[in-house]
Amino acid sequence: MKNVIVGQSGGPTAVINGSLYGVVKEALSHGAEIGHVYGMIHGIEGFLQDKYMDMGEELTAEELELLKLTPAAYLGSCRFKLPEDLTASFYKTIFEKFEALNIGYFFYIGGNDSMDTVSKLSRYGAQTGSDIRFIGIPKTIDNDLTLTDHTPGYASAAKYVASTVREIVLDASVYQQKAVTIIELMGRHAGWLTAASVLARKHEGDNPVLIYLPEADFEMEHFARDLEAALKKQNCVIVCVSEGISDSKGTFICEYGDEALVDSFGHKMLTGCGKVLENFVRNRFGVKVRSVELNVSQRCSGMAVSAVDVEEAAQAGSCGVQAALAGETGKMIAFVRVSAEDGDYRMECRTVDVNQVCNQEKPVPMEWITGDSNDISDAFIQYARPLIQGEPQRVMEDGLPKYLYRK
Amino acid sequence: MKNVIVGQSGGPTAVINGSLYGVVKEALSHGAEIGHVYGMIHGIEGFLQDKYMDMGEELTAEELELLKLTPAAYLGSCRFKLPEDLTASFYKTIFEKFEALNIGYFFYIGGNDSMDTVSKLSRYGAQTGSDIRFIGIPKTIDNDLTLTDHTPGYASAAKYVASTVREIVLDASVYQQKAVTIIELMGRHAGWLTAASVLARKHEGDNPVLIYLPEADFEMEHFARDLEAALKKQNCVIVCVSEGISDSKGTFICEYGDEALVDSFGHKMLTGCGKVLENFVRNRFGVKVRSVELNVSQRCSGMAVSAVDVEEAAQAGSCGVQAALAGETGKMIAFVRVSAEDGDYRMECRTVDVNQVCNQEKPVPMEWITGDSNDISDAFIQYARPLIQGEPQRVMEDGLPKYLYRK
Numbered sequence: 001m002k003n004v005i006v007g008q009s010g011g012p013t014a015v016i017n018g019s020l021y022g023v024v025k026e027a028l029s030h031g032a033e034i035g036h037v038y039g040m041i042h043g044i045e046g047f048l049q050d051k052y053m054d055m056g057e058e059l060t061a062e063e064l065e066l067l068k069l070t071p072a073a074y075l076g077s078c079r080f081k082l083p084e085d086l087t088a089s090f091y092k093t094i095f096e097k098f099e100a101l102n103i104g105y106f107f108y109i110g111g112n113d114s115m116d117t118v119s120k121l122s123r124y125g126a127q128t129g130s131d132i133r134f135i136g137i138p139k140t141i142d143n144d145l146t147l148t149d150h151t152p153g154y155a156s157a158a159k160y161v162a163s164t165v166r167e168i169v170l171d172a173s174v175y176q177q178k179a180v181t182i183i184e185l186m187g188r189h190a191g192w193l194t195a196a197s198v199l200a201r202k203h204e205g206d207n208p209v210l211i212y213l214p215e216a217d218f219e220m221e222h223f224a225r226d227l228e229a230a231l232k233k234q235n236c237v238i239v240c241v242s243e244g245i246s247d248s249k250g251t252f253i254c255e256y257g258d259e260a261l262v263d264s265f266g267h268k269m270l271t272g273c274g275k276v277l278e279n280f281v282r283n284r285f286g287v288k289v290r291s292v293e294l295n296v297s298q299r300c301s302g303m304a305v306s307a308v309d310v311e312e313a314a315q316a317g318s319c320g321v322q323a324a325l326a327g328e329t330g331k332m333i334a335f336v337r338v339s340a341e342d343g344d345y346r347m348e349c350r351t352v353d354v355n356q357v358c359n360q361e362k363p364v365p366m367e368w369i370t371g372d373s374n375d376i377s378d379a380f381i382q383y384a385r386p387l388i389q390g391e392p393q394r395v396m397e398d399g400l401p402k403y404l405y406r407k
Numbered sequence: 408m409k410n411v412i413v414g415q416s417g418g419p420t421a422v423i424n425g426s427l428y429g430v431v432k433e434a435l436s437h438g439a440e441i442g443h444v445y446g447m448i449h450g451i452e453g454f455l456q457d458k459y460m461d462m463g464e465e466l467t468a469e470e471l472e473l474l475k476l477t478p479a480a481y482l483g484s485c486r487f488k489l490p491e492d493l494t495a496s497f498y499k500t501i502f503e504k505f506e507a508l509n510i511g512y513f514f515y516i517g518g519n520d521s522m523d524t525v526s527k528l529s530r531y532g533a534q535t536g537s538d539i540r541f542i543g544i545p546k547t548i549d550n551d552l553t554l555t556d557h558t559p560g561y562a563s564a565a566k567y568v569a570s571t572v573r574e575i576v577l578d579a580s581v582y583q584q585k586a587v588t589i590i591e592l593m594g595r596h597a598g599w600l601t602a603a604s605v606l607a608r609k610h611e612g613d614n615p616v617l618i619y620l621p622e623a624d625f626e627m628e629h630f631a632r633d634l635e636a637a638l639k640k641q642n643c644v645i646v647c648v649s650e651g652i653s654d655s656k657g658t659f660i661c662e663y664g665d666e667a668l669v670d671s672f673g674h675k676m677l678t679g680c681g682k683v684l685e686n687f688v689r690n691r692f693g694v695k696v697r698s699v700e701l702n703v704s705q706r707c708s709g710m711a712v713s714a715v716d717v718e719e720a721a722q723a724g725s726c727g728v729q730a731a732l733a734g735e736t737g738k739m740i741a742f743v744r745v746s747a748e749d750g751d752y753r754m755e756c757r758t759v760d761v762n763q764v765c766n767q768e769k770p771v772p773m774e775w776i777t778g779d780s781n782d783i784s785d786a787f788i789q790y791a792r793p794l795i796q797g798e799p800q801r802v803m804e805d806g807l808p809k810y811l812y813r814k
Contacts, residue, residue: 012578042583072577079582163807164704169705170479170810171419175486176449199805202812275678295699297571300578303710304410308807386808398606399795400570403577405609 001033002104004321006055007040007047008139009110009117012072013311014160014305016139017404019109020066020075022317023137024055027105033325038101038368041406043078044108044117048094051118052101053406063404068314069394070403071302073091081113082120088285091124098132105133109317111140111151115332116356122330122354126308133324136354137316141299143192146360147352148334152316155309155387158196161185162388163304164294165200165240169207172290173236179288180227180281181238183208184274186298188244190366191215193298196384197240198376207238214244215363216373223277224284226374230318231287245273253277302401307390312347317350332357345386408440410510410673411728413462414447414454416517416524417486419479420560421567421712422720423546424811426516427482428475429724430544431462431790434512440732445508450485451515451524455501459508460813471813475721477810478709488520489527500533505539511539512731517726518547518558522739522765529737529761543739543761544723548706550599553760553767554740559723560706562716562794565603568592569795570711571701572607574648576614578583579697580643586643586689587694588635590615591681593705595651596799598622598771601704604647614645621651622770623780625660630684631691633781638694652680660684684778709808714797719754726756739764752793 004027008016020039027037041051053075059067067074068087084089090354106121108114111372115136121228141157165183172181182225191213198211212218218241230237253273274291281289316333323331325382331351340346368380395402411434415423424691427446434444448458460482466474474481490497505513513528515521538627545552548564572590579588592601598620605618616637619625626650637644653659660680681698688696723740730738738758747753775787802809 008581012581042581046583070577071574073581076583077581106555159806163710164708166807166810167478167705167707167709170477171703174415174419174449174480174484174798176453176483199807271678271682290703292702292704293700296575297699297704298576300574301571301710302574303570303708385805390806391803396798398792399566399797400573403573 001035003036003038003102004034004105004107005038005040005052005098005101005103006107006298007043007109007282008073009043009108009114010077012040012077012300013141014071014156014300014302015081015140015152015310016109017067017070017074018310018313019137019139019152019317021064021227022314023107023321024064025314026318026321029333030321030325034105035102038076039229042076043080044082044094045078045080046076050097066395066402066404068310069302069305069392071300072390074404074406075407079113082117085118086124086127087171095124095128095130103132105321107135107320107324108139109139111138111142111145112358112361114120115354118332118354119358125329130137133327133329135320135324135328136357137320138332138334139313141193144189144190144361144363145357146362147357149337149347150335150387152309152313154192154305156304157193157298158199158384159194159388160298160301160304161196161294162199165197165208165238168292169200169238172238176235177288178231178235180285182274182277182289182291183238183240183242183280184243184272184291184293186294187214187242188240189214189361189363191242194240194242195364195368195376195380197211199388207236208240209234209237210239210374211247211376212239212241212374213364213369214242214246216369217248219243219247220280222372226372227281227285231285234326239271239277241277243272302403305392306387306388307392308387308393315349330354408442410443410445410509411441411512411514412445412447412454412459412505412508412510413514414450414516415480415484416450416515416521416549417484419484419635419707420546420548421478421707421709422559422564422717423516424474424477424481425717426544426559426719426724427547428471429721430514430728433725433728435463437728437732442509442514442659443470446482449483450487451489451501452485452487453483454504457504473802475717476709476799478707481813486520489524493527493531493534495640502531502535502537510539512728514542514544514727514731516544516546517554518545518549519766519768522761524581525738525739525761526765532736540734540736541766542727542731542735544727545739545741546720548600549594549597551597551768551770552771553762553772554764555740556744556754557794559716559720561599562713563711564600564705565606565791566713566795567705567708567711568600568603568701572604572615572645572689575699576607576645577663579645582788583642584695585638585642585648587692589646589648589681589684589688589696589698591648591679591698592649594621594649594699594741596607596621596768596770598649601647601649602771602775602783602787605788606791606795612728614643615647616641616644617646617781618783619648619652619781620771621649621774622773623776624655625652626654629779633779634688634692638692646684648680648684650679709801709810711797713795714799715803717799722756730758
């Protein structure tokens with residue numbers, strides 16, 4: 001009988017703990033094949049420092065259920081890149097630690113970089129004849145992993161973005177004066193999250209009327225023309241932009257702020273593209289303008305979790321355990337959208353080669369970016385809407401959501 | 408039989424429409440004394456332009472229920488200061504418009520400035536022998552109105568702040584590295600909303616460990632000492648600050664950013680105190696630092712509405728109608744906390760002289776600001792916690808909250 005070890009890596013999401021729940025719950029149900037279920041504290045980096053806990057021993061059934069709806073990474077996370085050289089002493093050390101804990105199954109929940117970790121460990125394991133099985137469980141709000149229809153964590157972030165943009169539209173619409181609101185959303189290279197702002201629209205022509213993704217070049221003069229046209233049609237204009245928009249020279253728009261921003265102590269100041277655009281609009285158009293950066297709440301808010309997302313996240317975890325028990329290794333769990341006869345959305349898990357996923361990025365298809373590169377197609381809406389459905393019942397305490405904290 | 412007119416003014420809140428619902432619902436139930444219930448579009452400013460709607464005729468019962476949980480101001484708002492001189496022609500004009508619509512009851516839902524409107528209209532009415540009754544219904548997320556225990560809108564904003572700060576604490580705690588997160592909250596002169604961040608704490612010593620309100624002077628070197636001490640105790644330090652913190656010279660901290668911030672087009676750039684502090688911490692401490700501005704979502708998010716708040720907002724509206732029908736004018740509805748024998752929280756409405764409310768501000772009591780002016784007392788927690796209780800059932804559609812839009 002072998003033991004399981006599971007870790008979380010990279011940035012938090014609202015449902016990364018849903019996947020952790022899925023791994024632990026499924027593993028504990030296989031008492032005949034699996035002994036202990038260990039959790040690495042702070043990912044592979046913490047595990048190297050011998051930081052881990054026994055999930056089965058230390059968590060009650062009630063705590064495990066609370067874990068499922070707790071945002072951010074319960075076990076803690078890390079950003080730790082494994083050596084490229086598989087002969088590095090790091091690998092010998094870490095496999096000795098696996099041996100000492102009698103590990104047979106390794107699960108790592110994360111994005112691109114985490115899949116790189118799974119890839120390297122599985123390749124080292126294959127080289128050295130280890131029988132440990134290495135499985136990656138996908139998570140990222142960026143939705144930029146390849147070979148999967150979508151990624152756990154994206155749907156809840158998308159639902160948060162769409163809900164919040166809808167509220168900001170209501171807020172910005174209360175006055176009669178002409179006003180521009182620029183909402184800066186996460187996404188350095190892929191615009192999936194910004195694209196989700198289109199879901200906030202109630203009808204054709206409704207705000208947000210301009211949406212810019214990093215997949216298309218962003219030119220200030222082009223933006224000025226788009227905005228001028230929009231302001232002719234309506235008083236309240238909401239613009240949604242990805243943090244990573246850049247111009248045809250490849251310069252990030254936010255860098256046009258950083259270049260010259262120095263505070264009163266003489267220090268260079270970092271700012272986002274929303275602030276740069278706000279300033280541009282104020283000076284060019286002379287209208288009331290505000291920029292709003294949704295910031296980390298996009299990835300950590302538990303307020304707009306999608307029930308579809310949390311169930312799929314848990315399913316990805318349990319499928320990972322099943323795949324490992326079936327003998328698979330060097331794989332990532334991926335989602336396939338199956339076309340149901342009734343037209344309803346349905347999703348199935350499969351495994352894909354983790355080496356083909358790591359260090360790759362999946363951008364929003366260019367054909368989904370419409371208008372004059374300032375709008376999002378209906379095809380995207382059809383893709384995204386099924387993912388944001390349903391609201392799980394949250395546990396509240398003293399008027400606030402009750403979450404599980406590591407002791 | 409006379410008609411009602413009701414308007415909304417000032418910044419939006421999550422429950423200002425709850426008060427509108429209360430006024431409309433109560434007024435419609437007095438069919439013997441009240442005819443039409445009109446709503447001013449964009450407050451008194453829009454009404455001057457003859458913009459109004461018939462709430463009873465144009466809204467279905469279902470739409471009225473939806474209105475109750477729709478954030479921001481359904482009727483639109485304005486920031487419009489009435490002339491100080493009561494002999495100005497403005498007053499003659501607006502009272503002629505009241506006459507033309509056979510108005511007998513005037514309700515204005517808003518904060519300080521809106522109460523000033525109620526005060527002036529009621530004083531002009533008294534001077535000219537008008538029998539129109541003028542009642543103010545309080546609303547502000549700032550909670551800075553005097554003569555009332557608290558103000559509708561504050562509790563939901565406080566609940567949003569506490570919930571979001573708790574999530575950001577979870578997010579910021581996932582890595583092992585030393586890191587500082589600065590959360591900038593609304594409140595230019597009063598720190599009620601920032602104080603609510605203390606509700607996010609799970610136990611003594613939990614984040615946010617430093618909380619700064621505008622009521623106390625903020626000194627950079629004092630802050631540096633506080634932060635140094637906090638970083639000795641823990642790796643992850645969360646700091647909550649009001650946007651309006653200022654130093655002993657009376658200079659807003661955000662102005663230390665504005666002074667020298669010029670973008671690459673040579674334009675002066677506005678920034679918040681969070682960014683200024685972020686930059687200060689980065690340069691002084693050399694640790695990872697991030698600033699987060701919760702921004703307009705604090706006042707317009709429907710995601711963390713308090714059931715207590717929405718019911719009290721509606722009650723303020725219906726009490727306003729009852730007071731007007733009982734012959735009162737020149738009053739604002741206020742909340743009194745009654746000490747129940749069972750220790751439970753209970754609230755009653757009363758009327759107060761609107762002239763004593765308008766243009767006044769109620770700060771957080773200095774005795775509730777503890778530590779070295781960097782913490783909040785238990786007395787505040789006892790005051791605020793009952794207000795954020797309960798979650799109303801929201802109507803969802805296509806995975807997003809369904810709100811009522813004006814046609």
